Amino acid sequence: MIASAANSSSEFNNSKLIPLFSAEQIQNRIQEMGAEITRDYAGREPLLVGVLKGACVFISDLMRAIDLPLAVDFMAISSYGSQMRTSGEVRIIKDLDTPVEGRDILVVEDIVDTGLTLSYLLASLHARGARSVKLAALLDKWERRERPVQIDYLGFKIPDAFVVGYGLDYAERYRNLPYIAVLKED
Numbered sequence: 106m107i108a109s110a111a112n113s114s115s116e117f118n119n120s121k122l123i124p125l126f127s128a129e130q131i132q133n134r135i136q137e138m139g140a141e142i143t144r145d146y147a148g149r150e151p152l153l154v155g156v157l158k159g160a161c162v163f164i165s166d167l168m169r170a171i172d173l174p175l176a177v178d179f180m181a182i183s184s185y186g187s188q189m190r191t192s193g194e195v196r197i198i199k200d201l202d203t204p205v206e207g208r209d210i211l212v213v214e215d216i217v218d219t220g221l222t223l224s225y226l227l228a229s230l231h232a233r234g235a236r237s238v239k240l241a242a243l244l245d246k247w248e249r250r251e252r253p254v255q256i257d258y259l260g261f262k263i264p265d266a267f268v269v270g271y272g273l274d275y276a277e278r279y280r281n282l283p284y285i286a287v288l289k290e291d
């Protein structure tokens with residue numbers, strides 16, 4: 106079911122999945138990103154910080170495309186209600202196990218949308234004394250940006266549409282799709 110849905114539009118519980126990036130396109134782009142990160146961080150040992158839950162699939166593939174010694178850790182972030190969200194306030198619900206002071210941090214995210222999550226997270230890591238903080242994001246939904254976020258390594262720019270798959274969810278579903286699709290509700 107999942108594999109056959111990868112290459113064509115399909116019905117999935119009353120929602121329509123319109124494929125945007127195939128598993129192969131994603132893997133090819135990640136290999137390119139990994140090669141660029143390997144070149145840029147040569148001689149250093151970056152700490153990759155995955156933002157749960159959406160980035161779990163992307164970071165698994167990206168770290169294996171980086172040919173360097175590195176460490177991996179995870180954070181989980183929760184947005185407050187919609188009013189608080191517009192103020193950019195988010196809450197850390199799982200912090201790093203690893204001290205960041207003096208480390209070269211590469212935050213790994215599935216998508217930058219309004220930018221509220223990432224602008225908060227990147228500022229917080231800088232404030233903790235990281236030597237450098239950069240961002241690798243698979244998707245950039247740039248038309249919806251409310252806060253500027255510098256994406257140092259980008260997979261794909263996408264239009265203003267709700268996307269799922271490859272870690273991205275709708276109500277916790279679809280994270281396990283091996284490709285990325287636009288979700289259209291019927």
Ligand SMILES: O=P(O)(O)OC[C@H]1O[C@H](OP(=O)(O)OP(=O)(O)O)[C@H](O)[C@@H]1O
Nearest residue numbers: 157158159215216217218219220221222
């Ligand atoms: O740029 P923004 O508007 O802040 O949106 C981007 C954030 O939203 C999604 O996470 P979500 O809160 O859905 O959590 P999840 O990763 O567990 O799905 C995504 O993974 C980013 O972390």
Ligand code: HPA
Nearest residue numbers: 218266267268269273274
């Ligand atoms: O398009 C999206 N899909 C899933 N999660 C998201 N979080 C922000 N934008 C999106």
Ligand SMILES: [Mg+2]
Nearest residue numbers: 159273274275
């Ligand atoms: Mg989500």
